[in-house]
Amino acid sequence: MRKMFLIVVALLSMATAAVAQDSAPSGEIVISMANDPTSLYLPRAADTAAYNAALPLYDTLVGRNEKQEIIPSLAESWERSEDGKQYTFKLRHDVMFQNGEKFTADAVVETWIAGKDPSNLYPQLYSFASKVEAVDDYTVKISTESPQVLFLSKLLQWGIVAPTYMRQVGIEEFEKKPVGSGPFRLVERVSGDRIVMEANPDYWRKGYPKLARVTFRIIPDSSTRLAAIQTGEIDIANRLSADDVATLKDVSTVKVISYQNDSxxxxxxxxxxxxxxxxxxxxxxxxxxxxxxxxxxxxxxxxxxxxxxxxxxxxxxxxxxxxxxxxxxxxxxxxxxxxxxxxxxxxxxxxxxxxxxxxxxxxxxxxxxxxxxxxxxxxxxxxxxxxxxxxxxxxxxxxxxxxxxxxxxxxxxxxxxxxxxxxxxxxxxxxxxxxxxxxxxxxxxxxxxxxxxxxxxxxxxxxxxxxxxxxxxxxxIFEAVNSKVEGYSPTSTELINLTDISISK
The missing domain is CATH 3.10.105.10 (Dipeptide-binding Protein; Domain 3)
Incomplete structure (x- = not known):
């Protein structure tokens, strides 16, 4: 289950090693999912499928690089108190949410308040913080009752939400039409069939995302996923067996990747x-x-x-x-x-x-x-x-x-x-x-x-x-990927960083 998991959400804000060219997003990728995601709101995303579908909508305060080191994201810098129970973050000034709201410390406070609501699946991922306060528009202070070894890693779970919108509509409505500051924004969700997203035109990481459109297709049957990758109906087929991928060895348009799962x-x-x-x-x-x-x-x-x-x-x-x-x-x-x-x-x-x-x-x-x-x-x-x-x-x-x-x-x-x-x-x-x-x-x-x-x-x-x-x-884990897909590098927890993926022309 997500179950995950939990540093996996690092991909929400993973920094890229290379500097991207400031070009318009292009191309569409279609990715299969073995089950219908439970939610696109991270505190209610029960499993890997839900996390992968929700991740592109949000950013986090911190991220991880390829060496698994904590790096800045929405937070440009931070300091820890001597007793280890308080962190003070300095925030970026150039981030907008997908609905036009400006990102400030208020968004971090509202993300914490909504996230620790007991109606969520994972309130403890937020309630470990005893207090979150906006010092000023671009400074936020997060306190805990006791020092937390994995404090910064836990913040990788906090997909920052548009605060005014969250307060206006409430968690139940937000879950249906989520708004973050991530590289993609939601276009439509058809339960049991597909989730469609498009590039966020105001994304703060210049040159990203590279893709113009992302579609997640819900395909529970592995043999159907296998057939779809061969016909080009989908571009990434996940959760295949060793026997499944063995049948793809002579398919020139498909490459097979395998890695040890952390689950x-x-x-x-x-x-x-x-x-x-x-x-x-x-x-x-x-x-x-x-x-x-x-x-x-x-x-x-x-x-x-x-x-x-x-x-x-x-x-x-x-x-x-x-x-x-x-x-x-x-x-x-x-x-x-x-x-x-x-x-x-x-x-x-x-x-x-x-x-x-x-x-x-x-x-x-x-x-x-x-x-x-x-x-x-x-x-x-x-x-x-x-x-x-x-x-x-x-x-x-x-x-x-x-x-x-x-x-x-x-x-x-x-x-x-x-x-x-x-x-x-x-x-x-x-x-x-x-x-x-x-x-x-x-x-x-x-x-x-x-x-x-x-x-x-x-x-x-x-x-x-x-x-x-x-x-x-x-x-x-065995997956099949269309050869035109570039930059695909899933983690051991099966999480996908869509920001870096592109489609060759």
Missing amino acids: LYYVGFKNVGNGVGTPLENVKVRQALNYAVNRQGIIDAIFNGGASLVSGFLLASDLGYDNAIQPYPYDPEKAKALLAEAGYEKGFSISIGCPTDAYLNINEVCLAIQRDLSAVGVDATVEFKTSNSYWSEKAYGSVGPMYVDGWASGSGEALDRLQGALDPTGFYNTWVDTKLSDQINTLAATFDRDARAKLYKDLQKYMYDNPPFIYLYTQM
């Missing part, structure tokens, strides 16, 4: 909502279910080897990863024994939510999990839901006590992923464990990198022994 896929457990009183509250049951799922079998049969096992909620590339902790082995007999020790020798019945077509091969993955659980006596019913339904309710309220999802980070460490999935105040949190929450909070306030690495190792061990999830896999 970690898992089966979530609930001990809140409809998870209260279920067998999942017993740690031996949760361990048993980790032993019960043949994840390597899923990787081999469904992904043709294009995925890797994970041992927990940290990836091997994350700070503090402990490679001494190995993935749960597939051991159905061990699973049965643990279930018996927990008092469930005859198994039990439960339901598992699955976001239909939202991730590569996810439908098949859900059914494979169902079969594996059945083999150890757990009668699991799979509830398939559209992405809009799946991610619409707090704590995955539209589905039962178990659910399948994925979460990215992209910052080189797992804190964003941990907070996103396990923060008790978060919209999607389904597992409450005071010790786990305390460990995550300590991480968030520990600035020393070596000390933070040690905390991650301790956390990884605790989450292995007391799993809030069935840890599944991370996968390779």
